[in-house]
Amino acid sequence: HTYYLWHILRKVIEKLGSHGQYKCGQKSKLLSCVYDSLTIEEFENSWKSLNDTFNLHKNAWLQSLYAEIEFWVPVYLKNSFWAGMSTTQPSESMNAFFDGYVHARTNLKEFVDQFDNALKKKVENENQANFNSFNFIIHCISHLALEKFQDVYTNTKFKEIQQEIMGMIYCHCRFKKMDGVIATYSVDDQVKVEDFIKEITYTLYFNEAECEAKCVCGLFEMRGIIYRYIFVIFSAKKVRELPEKYILDRWRKDIKRAYTIISTSYDVVDHRPETVRYKCILRTFNEVITNAVSCDEHTEEMISNLYTMNEVWRTSKPSNTDSNVGGSTVNAVTK
Known part of the structure; x- marks a missing residue:
């Protein structure tokens, strides 16, 4: 299981707001440590620097969080498949599931009845989504052979793939070195964070023998869909045959559940x-x-x-x- 990072970071101002240096870079350094660390080593060094700089070694709240970092820090979770769930967002899907069915004053009996109604509606929505995936075509947005994804992916996942394809325009790929069959690349990306653009550089490895690309961000491993960085590498390497391991059965519409x-x-x-x-x-x-x-x-x-x-x-x-x-x-x- 995992903890919602969103809930944890909501308490930052409550737990650290009274600290004298909270407004002098303490919060931003904490957020950078959590969100920007791409490796465990980077996180550990950044966390140590945070504690040393602001003398937080005796802060009970931070130390209790550190004792369970494998449950909430993204860099510790990126090698596990979370089926699209995110530690960085509140449980919006669960809240939406009960929208219109329960409220703060719902008693236990009403909750049980409404829970069945919510599940029934969920099934109806899934059936409609399945029907749409088989009967409605989403127009492609590029010359890439996305039709092959549309053949096998549900419309919902296909739209996510399209977002990644569009995101390729913000990426710049640079070859770094070749070590046997492993090619190393750097991919620069521009990510919108609230009202400003943040530039991030990722390292990717491409195994030419296995036609396998791996990014240090671990997004494919976590979410199960190909991200723009892998698309960029495949495009640079002129890959024409995408290994089926990148098409997860979980998202396919041609498999009976x-x-x-x-x-x-x-x-x-x-x-x-x-x-x-x-x-x-x-x-x-x-x-x-x-x-x-x-x-x-x-x-x-x-x-x-x-x-x-x-x-x-x-x-x-x-x-x-x-x-x-x-x-x-x-x-x-x-x-």
Whole structure:
């Protein structure tokens, strides 16, 4: 799990505001330490400098935060996948989830009832979004072969990809060195922070043998979509085949989600053909499992037969979308 950095930093003025040097660079240095550190070493050095400069070694609040830095400091979290969640923003999605359903005076019984209603509405919205992803085309904004992303991504994620493509115009790529099959680049970016533009330089590594790009920012690892910096490197290297590892199953619209055919108290799809078939197969499958586990031979035979049947059905099932994804690569970077 992780803590919301937004909630933590809201308390800065409360915990440090009375400090004599709060308005003399203390707050800005703390924020820079948290947000601008790209490596753990950078953060540790910056944190030490903050404590030394403003004599904060005995500040109980700061020291308690430091004891749990792996739960809230971005540089400690960037190698974990957070599915788009951010420690830097308040829990807006959760607040939006209950908008119109609960309020400060909602009692427990009303909350339970309204929770089911909110879940039902969430399912309806997801179904509508899925329908839109398959039936509405978003126009491309560049000559990059984004259509390949649109073939497999939901519209929501495709729009995020487009934002990254547009962000490439603010990036400048410079080759630094070659070490075996690893090329090192610097990418300068201009990031808008409130009312001013902040210039940031990132280091990226490109493995030519594996066609793999990695940025010290760790944004792909954290959020699961390709960021502008990787696009810039792929464009510079004239990469035409994007490895499928950059297309996460989580964001794909051409993969059937198992949970969508499971009956729930808030769903109204109990009589859909897929749901009825799912229940029927599940009942039969439970009986088969009970008989198969009686010995190793039966278990192995069952697993082997299931793999064989699944391969036949996987390759022969009707497709909901004309996807251009195949093998291990996707044409998704340049024409």
